[in-house]
Amino acid sequence: MSAPSGGTGSAWEFDAIGTAWRIETARPLDADARSTVARIIDDFDREWSRFRSDSVVTGLAAASGVVPAPPDAADMLDAFVELDRATRGAVNPLVGDALSARGYDAAYAFVDHGVRPAPRMWREMLTWSDGRLALTQPALIDVGALGKGRLVDRVVETLESIDPDLVVDASGDLSVRGASQRIGLEHPYDRRRVIGVIEVTDAALCASATNRRAWGDGLHHVLDARTGEPVRTIAATWAVAPTAMRADAIATALFFDGGPQLAFEWDVEWVRMTTDGRVEWSPGSTAELFS
Template sequence: MPHPGWSAFGFDGIGTTWEISTPEPLFKTVRRSLLGIVEDYDRSYSRFRGDSLVAGLAREAGTVILPAGASELEVLFKKLYRLSSGAMTPLIGSSLEQLGYGADYALRPLGHPVPAPRWEDVLDWNGSKISTSAPLVLDIGAAGKGQLVDLVAAVLRSGGITEFLVDASGDMFHSGAEPLGVALEHPYDSTQAIGVVELHDGALCASAANRRAWGDGLHHVLDGATGRPVETVVATWTMAASAVEADALATALFFVDPKVLDEEFDFSWLKVYSDGHAAYSAGFEGTLFT
């Protein structure tokens, strides 16, 4: 929920709904900048539009030059690919398409699950330059929306706006003097909450198996090593200084022991398992309902 009395600017981008809340209405120039940066990001990274940079890599092997922010994604994905033993990978796109989650949104499996290609076999990612040895479906969704939240926050700050809330369908970044209470959506009932957390000058991101689910037990969080949906975890929340890290770590929690992630990243977390129990870090300050 935005702060009472704040103005909201809403729009659709990268396949989701956005709301930017600020104490005063945004100037038209700022609104245009926000819409422009979201469109540019989609045109670079979307696997759902044929004119994007990564769409060309799905048609044939080759090299593309991505925006400067690709370097940040490279470092993050490489680390989490290593820590997850290949379960979390930017090459999960072909596995998702195999199960029906492709550009046509058919949501009908094409066959049995297939593992993602091994990074070391097909992909050379060096900063903004990506080269492939075979056609592949690059999918940076596990961290991309978070990175775009950070980019939107940077646009607001460059416009002299210091108090705001960026909400990209639950992936949030807050800046301001007063903390904001945020409800944590129940993974099995979107009309209910399982708790409340305070967000203050940082990011809160979530990943849940129920958000993009179809068919019998099919959802978007796949294990890259098997191509199968994760069954043991149903929802995660993370809080970090940047939305790109919070977003990526929310997905990584489906595959990696939180203790392992705690050694490499500065973040707090909540993890809900399919049997109903929850685990959380000492720094995840909030209230869970019983």
């Protein structure tokens, strides 16, 4: 996804959770606001990052058991239930071990150790209720299907009371408040090109593509949890929703057959490109697509 056209005034750029962030506001954010944003991101990372040895999910992966549920657990894992249903098990929050086995591990080794499907009965293994997050046996939670979107929402919720005109861009997960932004849909096979543009107003646009975080012989970060194999038919997806978490979730679901139906149920606008170059879009899509 290419950067939004224009800007809202002041831009703050930094790296966090392994990706580049850009926050545009009408006025520069003061030190307190920046410190608050940094704390929100670090707290989320310490709770949900499978790449940190001190995170909540890493601790559960090592020993299972019960821990206090992080604040975002219910909203995110409830959404995973719907993703699992819509994609018939292709999207699953216990896909972390499958990703690590294929090489996308905490050391970023990118060495393929073979197929390891995620547990299909994950809802019997993983529970979240009464303020507790529990695993009945060791397994690695990965919230990558929607987690970055959720974090963008948290940052937006903090900053929009300070400045109602802002853009929060976390490298593919972007939320706009106030002035509209025209966003380019980056071609997955040529970053110098876009396949179209879409105007975003008081909403989030999230994108996912198999050319990002790709390694080895056709391996990338979008796995079918049922098989442990990377998706082969869809190259890139884009989704527009009121929240970045929902847009991020649909951008993931669109790699699978049930994605368009879930997007319809959630009233999410979308575009996707297949690996053979075809472009598909939701009914009533406002995207301006180029031939």
